[in-house]
Amino acid sequence: MDTPLTTHTIEIHAVAHGGAGVGRAIGEGTETRTWLIDGALPGERVAARPVKTAKRWIRGGLEQVISASPNRVTPACSLASVCGGCAWQHVDAKAQIGLKRAIVDGALRHLGAKVNKAVASPAALGYRRRARLHYQRQGDGLILGFREERSHALVDVARCPVLDGPLNHAFARLRGLAAQLPAEGEVFGVSDGTVAVLGLPGVRPTEAMDELCRAVLLDEVLIGVALRGNRRRHSVGQTSIELDGGVGIVPMLAGPFSFSQAQAAQNRALVEHVAAAAQANGKRVLELYAGSGNFTRALARTAQRVWAVEGSRESVAYLRALSEDRKLPVNAKHSNIELLLPKLAKNQKTYDLVVLDPPRAGIGEEAAAALAKVASDRIVYVSCDPSTLARDLAVLTKAGHQIVDVTIFDMMPMTPEIETVVTLRSGGRR
Ligand SMILES: C[S@@+](CC[C@H](N)C(=O)[O-])C[C@H]1O[C@@H](n2cnc3c(N)ncnc32)[C@H](O)[C@@H]1O
Structure with missing residues (x-):
């Protein structure tokens, strides 16, 4: 038509x-x-x-x-009409959690499930502590920012109202290194709310570059830059920081290239929710897509042992350092989970509890079918994509696991991103 x-x-x-x-x-x-x-x-x-x-x-x-x-509403950001960094600057911050609830309800409707609890973000701006920006050299300077929506064109962002102060400061300092950077590339940043570190892939670590980074970039806020180029890695200054320590929880280590959740306050709420939903007391826990140990540190407070699996070697190293330092009952393993799960199922390995937090792609139908066999009692599935979540849940529910709770977190206000936590029990026990 x-x-x-x-x-x-x-x-x-x-x-x-x-x-x-x-x-x-x-x-x-x-x-x-x-x-x-x-x-x-x-x-x-x-x-x-x-x-x-x-x-x-x-x-x-x-x-x-x-x-x-x-x-x-009128967007808080003057670049909202061109920048693809935030798709919802025009939506009242208070209404965003309701729209996110509607998206997840829509995705799970055919499974007979709906959102039980929706946790709004305490802050709508200045919350974001991790980001990846793109740059392009232009004359002596840089176009540095996010891509336009559905385009490769770059929008120069002098100061992003969604990023936290240290991250904005760190990205702005990169402009001072413009002449020494490749013609185009990416920069990763992470902050603990006080200091920040940057990661520059494709920037060859030489002695001269080390000296330049120290002279031009580092200060009391931007405390380190990780360089990666020509198969070499090099840290200028301190390139790992501690995130989200607090009452009853040990801090985790993070670097610019390792995954960490985008917002500190909502991450604390998410971790406590996952720990409460998991009920790990005395259990043998399999944690998949464990990252640098964000949930592991909470699960390990009460579990008999946590087998934490992750695909990034850098994150596994942080997780091992965390477990050794804090003497946590954790075995951290580097593996590709979609390959590992079918092997565990074939060998009839089972765990009382499986906690998983895959990237956007989810785990896929084959790995979900294997997970259904490996998880003997409880599954806590953390997802950042409602459509792949729905696809994977269809496999799990068909295999007899029942959804007993769906809770969503607004981790990234001003964007349609949603963090969903689904708790399942085999046979529907609570
Ligand atoms: C959404 S993050 C979650 C990390 C952690 N749970 C957290 O809250 O910080 C997903 C993680 O899965 C890892 N990952 C992606 N694909 C993977 C795969 N096929 N096998 C193992 N790990 C993978 C990434 O390195 C990343 O750390």
């Missing part, structure tokens, strides 16, 4: 995974396809033009908001 490349009037009734408004064209009798429109909100009537069409849907470009949702 052809859709003329003219403007259409669309009524938005829902929000899709990824944050786009979902709607239908009005006054067009025969056009039954669903429209997906970035920047449109439920309850709005908008004018849009098709930018991509498929059999069942049309991706529309927002031309005009004809009648606005009460949740539409």
Whole structure:
């Protein structure tokens, strides 16, 4: 069915995974396809033009908001209309958790599950402690920032209102090294709220570069830069920091290249929720996609032993250092989990409790089928992508594990990203 490349009037009734408004064209009798429109909100009537069409849907470009949702606000960031870093700067911060709940409810509806509890973020701006920016050399300076939405073009971000102070400071200092950087590349940063460290892949560690980094970059806030290039790694200053220590929990180690959750306050809430849902007391725990030990340190407080598996060697090294330093009952193993799970299932290995936190891709149907056999009682599945979560849960529930709780966390306000924790029991026991 052809859709003329003219403007259409669309009524938005829902929000899709990824944050786009979902709607239908009005006054067009025969056009039954669903429209997906970035920047449109439920309850709005908008004018849009098709930018991509498929059999069942049309991706529309927002031309005009004809009648606005009460949740539409003026973005706090002056770059919101061009920068692809945040897709929801135009959404009232208080309304974002409700939209995220609706996305997860929609993704899990066919499994008969819905969100039980939604934890809003205490802060909407200045919360983000980990980011990856792109750069391109331009003259003596740098274009340094995020890519435009659905484009490779770079937006120069002098100061990002979502990043925390130390991270903004660290990225800004990188501009001083512009002439010595490759023509284009990426920079990773992580902060503990007071100091920050950067990671520069593709930057060859030489003595001269070490000296330059010390002279131009490091100060009392930017305390270290990790260089990686030509298969060599080098640390200038201190390149690992401690995150999220506090009452009853030991801090974990993090570096610019290892994964850590984007927000300190919500991560504390997430870790405590996972520990409470897991009920690890005296149990043999298999933790998959363990990272540098974010959940491991909480599970190990009461578990008999935690077998923590992770695919990044750097994260495994942090996790081992944490376990040795704090004498935690943890075995940290480096492995590819999608390959490991079928082997464990084949060898009839079982664990009382499995906690997993895969990347966006989820674990996939084959590994989920193996997980269903390996987990003898309880599974706590932490996900950052509701659609791959739904796909994996379909396999687990079909194999007899029942969903007993779904809780979501708004870890990254101003974006449609959602952290979902699903607790399952075999046979539906609580
Ligand atoms: C979403 S992070 C979670 C890390 C940790 N649970 C946390 O909260 O900080 C996913 C982790 O899975 C690891 N990973 C990705 N793919 C993997 C794979 N195929 N096998 C093992 N680990 C993998 C990444 O290195 C990353 O540390």
